[in-house]
Amino acid sequence: MMLTIDPARWASAITLVAAWGGLCAAMLRKPAAAAPTGTADWLVVYASQTGNADYLAQQTAATLSTGGLSARAVCVSNLDAATLAGATRVLFIASTYGEGDSPDTAARFAGVTMAGAPDLSHLHYAVLALGDSSYANYCGFGRALDAWLGAQGATALFERIDVDRGNPDAIAVWQHQLSHLAGTSDLPDWEAPAYGEWRILERTRLNPGSAGAPLYRIALVPRAGALPDWEAGDLVQVCAPADPAQPREYSIASVPSEGRIELLVRLQQHADGSAGAASGWLCLDAGLDATIALRVRAHARFRLGENAARPLLLIGNGTGLAGLRALLKARIDAGVHDNWLVFGERNVRHDFLLRDELDAWREAGALTHLDLAFSRDDDGPRYVQHLLAERGDALRAWIARGAAIYVCGSLQGMASGVHEALAAALGAEALDALAVQGRYRRDVY
């Protein structure tokens, strides 16, 4: 179902779904007391890459609980055929990544569970599919999941809801459905935190003379008041004046103790010579006195979390160094020096980003290995994935010591090449197992 913003259509749609929802509630609602201890009547399963589906799943479970239902949000990585066989009511919130693919957390579910044909005729379900209609395969994973559940005999509680770039109207329809399932008329406020007013403190071009597009290190502080809290791995969202309805995301390159949010932003240049809406605003147009609308977004999957004490292999290219730099800084500040960075760019002369800092960390022993691939310097193109292929023994030894792998940077070219190189060195199953254990994490775009 493709959702638009016509209020009259919404009103009738909501009336219809309300009637259907009431019927579902009557059929399915159970008193909280009947919930078996330690389990939940409702599973809210999220398949998320950068946390939106995760956030909506927590809100969904909370809304059902408000209505007295027993509900639990679980990551799809914890869902297998046996859990599905034992569940009767499951709400799925599924985003789409890559080119119509499942998020990394759903790789096993999509590849193994959905390759099977279990009997799910006992199951009632609904799907909230998150996506972006500018991609060819809009909501591809949510659609595939919905079709698969139906084909296994599961009964849809209501038609799949597709959410285009977080469209609040589509999310409101999901909320209405939930309030009917839960038998409550309360519609809780799911608004994300408001944008704050920030200003640029410093802006430095990091790659003068580069054959690639200009890339800037941009330091920002709130116009007034304290810095918000964040952790290495988190993102910011920036609203550009030219396109305020569609915020752009940037990985945070700094940690809170540095007193500022730093970003590494590549200027997007279109074929007609115009600049990208958000990167043009941040890199060129916004003066030091301009107000930048920005908010921090937790990105739990890319934080150090339970990997804080493990050796870390950080792999990335270009602006991907932003997220990796924040993770490294957090580790080094905490006195953890088992850090191996594999980074790629074009020319060593112009594109060795943050060279002084990385060299200093290496000399101090805080960065035990630093491997660099400069694609335009070597004989023939050479990328981070080629380095990984050459360093197979070291890679296996590092993983055997319990290391976790973090990949940040471009999806096109880098992330898939790195994935293949890691699978070749470690084995595809071992890499899947690392992903399930949270030891293989990606922030790729």
Ligand SMILES: Cc1cc2nc3c(=O)[nH]c(=O)nc-3n(C[C@H](O)[C@H](O)[C@H](O)COP(=O)(O)OP(=O)(O)OC[C@H]3O[C@@H](n4cnc5c(N)ncnc54)[C@H](O)[C@@H]3O)c2cc1C
């Ligand atoms: C998780 C994540 C982390 C990122 N981290 C960085 C980083 O650290 N450094 C960096 O330079 N870039 C990063 N990006 C890319 C960045 O968000 C922008 O896409 C990039 O700066 C180009 O945006 P623009 O407005 O300048 O260009 P434009 O050409 O104006 O927009 C780029 C394209 O994105 C489309 N678009 C529409 N809505 C959105 C939306 N909500 N979000 C993104 N694109 C949208 C536009 O239609 C257009 O086709 C990241 C992206 C993601 C998803």
Ligand SMILES: Cc1cc2nc3c(=O)[nH]c(=O)nc-3n(C[C@H](O)[C@H](O)[C@H](O)COP(=O)(O)O)c2cc1C
């Ligand atoms: C690199 C990248 C690839 C994406 N690919 C698709 C896609 O193929 N189809 C689609 O509908 N949405 C696509 N999206 C949009 C996401 O599904 C959407 O932003 C969603 O809200 C992300 O939710 P999450 O934070 O839970 O992962 C893509 C987003 C990114 C950043």
